[in-house]
Structures are given as C-alpha cells and as structure tokens.
Amino acid sequence: MSQPETDAALCARVVRVVAEDVAPLLQMDGNAVEVLGVEEGVVRVRLHGACGGCPGSVYAVVMGVEEELRRRVPEVRYLEVAP
Numbered sequence: 001m002s003q004p005e006t007d008a009a010l011c012a013r014v015v016r017v018v019a020e021d022v023a024p025l026l027q028m029d030g031n032a033v034e035v036l037g038v039e040e041g042v043v044r045v046r047l048h049g050a051c052g053g054c055p056g057s058v059y060a061v062v063m064g065v066e067e068e069l070r071r072r073v074p075e076v077r078y079l080e081v082a083p
Contacts, residue, residue, distance in 0.1 A: 007037075017072045047061060066078060
C-alpha cells in the first residue's frame with residue numbers, strides 16, 4: 001500500500017496547476033491568485049487584482065479556481081481565501 005501524499009507534495013501539485021492552468025486565465029481579467037499553503041486538503045489562497053473589491057467577483061473566482069483544482073487534484077477538499 002502506498003504512503004499518503006504529504007501536504008508539501010500536494011502543495012507542489014496545487015502550485016503547478018495554478019501556475020500552468022489557472023493563473024493565465026485569471027490574468028486575462030486582471031486577477032491573480034497566490035497559493036499560501038495546503039493542509040489536509042484545504043488550499044489557502046490570496047486573491048489579487050480586480051477581483052479583490054467585489055464580493056460577487058471574489059465568489060466567482062474562488063468557485064472557478066476551486067472547481068479546476070478539484071478536477072485536476074482530487075485530493076483538494078476546498079479553498080479558503082485569506083485576506
């Protein structure tokens with residue numbers, strides 16, 4: 001039986017997906033996302049750019065990022081947005 005993936009290894013996978021697949025799409029709208037860390041499948045991020053001031057925009061960005069991460073990294077349980 002294989003050993004469970006460490007938080008550091010999971011974080012590295014999340015950062016790669018964000019950098020390669022998520023960030024370029026967000027940048028088209030003047031937004032950015034920073035991965036702060038991953039612990040037990042919970043990804044902590046900070047949003048930057050145009051999305052930061054509007055609650056509806058923040059929600060849409062978070063839901064889109066979370067959906068893409070969960071699709072590409074199934075171990076992700078949910079996103080938590082830091083101020």
